[in-house]
Amino acid sequence: MPEVLTKNELAIIDEAKVLAEKIRGRAKLTEELRRIPEETIQELKDTGIFKILRPKRYGGLQLSVETYARVIVELSKACASTGWIASLCAIRELMVAESFNEEAHEEIFGQDPEDVLFAGVYEPRECKVQKVDGGYLIEEGHWMFCSGSLHATWGYFGMYIKDENGEILEQLLMTVPFSELEIEDDWYTLGLRGTGSNAVRMKNVFVPENRVTSYLDVLNGDFKSSHLRDIPLYSTALFPALILSLGLPALGVVQEMLENFKKGLPYRTAVHMGVKMIKDAASTHTLLATATLKVETAEMYLMNLAKGMDEWAAKQEIMPKELRLKALTDIGYANQLLKEAMDELLAASGSGFVYDQNPMQRLIRDFITMHSHRSLSPVITRENYGRLLVGIEPNAIRY
Numbered sequence: 001m002p003e004v005l006t007k008n009e010l011a012i013i014d015e016a017k018v019l020a021e022k023i024r025g026r027a028k029l030t031e032e033l034r035r036i037p038e039e040t041i042q043e044l045k046d047t048g049i050f051k052i053l054r055p056k057r058y059g060g061l062q063l064s065v066e067t068y069a070r071v072i073v074e075l076s077k078a079c080a081s082t083g084w085i086a087s088l089c090a091i092r093e094l095m096v097a098e099s100f101n102e103e104a105h106e107e108i109f110g111q112d113p114e115d116v117l118f119a120g121v122y123e124p125r126e127c128k129v130q131k132v133d134g135g136y137l138i139e140e141g142h143w144m145f146c147s148g149s150l151h152a153t154w155g156y157f158g159m160y161i162k163d164e165n166g167e168i169l170e171q172l173l174m175t176v177p178f179s180e181l182e183i184e185d186d187w188y189t190l191g192l193r194g195t196g197s198n199a200v201r202m203k204n205v206f207v208p209e210n211r212v213t214s215y216l217d218v219l220n221g222d223f224k225s226s227h228l229r230d231i232p233l234y235s236t237a238l239f240p241a242l243i244l245s246l247g248l249p250a251l252g253v254v255q256e257m258l259e260n261f262k263k264g265l266p267y268r269t270a271v272h273m274g275v276k277m278i279k280d281a282a283s284t285h286t287l288l289a290t291a292t293l294k295v296e297t298a299e300m301y302l303m304n305l306a307k308g309m310d311e312w313a314a315k316q317e318i319m320p321k322e323l324r325l326k327a328l329t330d331i332g333y334a335n336q337l338l339k340e341a342m343d344e345l346l347a348a349s350g351s352g353f354v355y356d357q358n359p360m361q362r363l364i365r366d367f368i369t370m371h372s373h374r375s376l377s378p379v380i381t382r383e384n385y386g387r388l389l390v391g392i393e394p395n396a397i398r399y
Helices: 007-024 027-033 038-047 065-078 080-099 102-109 215-219 238-267 282-314 321-349 359-371 378-389
Strands: 126-132 135-143 154-162 168-177 200-208 212-214
Touching (some): 007 065, 027 080, 038 080, 065 080, 065 238, 080 102, 080 154, 135 154, 168 215, 212 215, 215 238, 321 359
Antiparallel strands (some): 126 135, 154 168, 168 212
């Protein structure tokens, strides 16, 4: 992997910055609609942002994870919901490319690759599956938090095979047309309201063998896409890439908080602080500096991880298991730093953010919604890394 980004990679980052200004103007509308406006979806398609990680042979850009990461952060500064959808839909391109064989890819992309958009959830809340001749029958399936469901054409879902006692025998991944799912209108939430991350259900859906793969196999780099093995990108560690996609929008959101706070400083008068303007208070200086350092450190963790994933993929080697676990810890720690940075900014801000018209309020609600995602937990990820450090098997099985 080159140490600097290519002209194509730099160009799409610049395009994302231009598009972000349009998206920023729709942030309030996006929240009110409880979905991404179709105009925004089309712009994301037209710029190729959804296809940053898709193979070129299927109409994609086939760029680096670092490029993807930088694009997502730029979009998330403008609108957390839009950044979240772009992040999750785009990372599914990498996951689908790695997980399934050429036959499945031809079925997905063969008709109209420009129309293809992925959404999915790897952990079902309920799933009754039977192995049948030629594939699997999903008798009942229920997946919550399906970000992108309102725009997707194909789904990427996890499912379980259980024994008669309800014990899990095997966890699998499948891809299915979204026309075979039912979308529930249940996304009434504190934050990320514009993502439309509704639950989805499946009933009596047949999935052929070629569109099913072992979850553990792909976690460990046993990818089924033999026709893409000569392309370094598709040796990227799958689960760290997925969790990175959850952490990147939060970085953009807190960076936006920081910028909003600094822009307002010249105009804000102080009360009970011993100075006329907030910018002149010693407490402001300390809190702002601390928040800035925490945001910068979180960015270093996330971007270094993206670069590291690219470096391992460039060698066409799967990232070692202990480094994959450490990657989740790095993402969780970055999430903690961003939360601490937000707290510093709130301590310096006063209570003006409580008004609905204050953009800081939406940023806070969006960040808290992201921060609560269990996969980003600073506590759980550190616990598992600590177990590894003392020679105990981690509790986590997905990394």
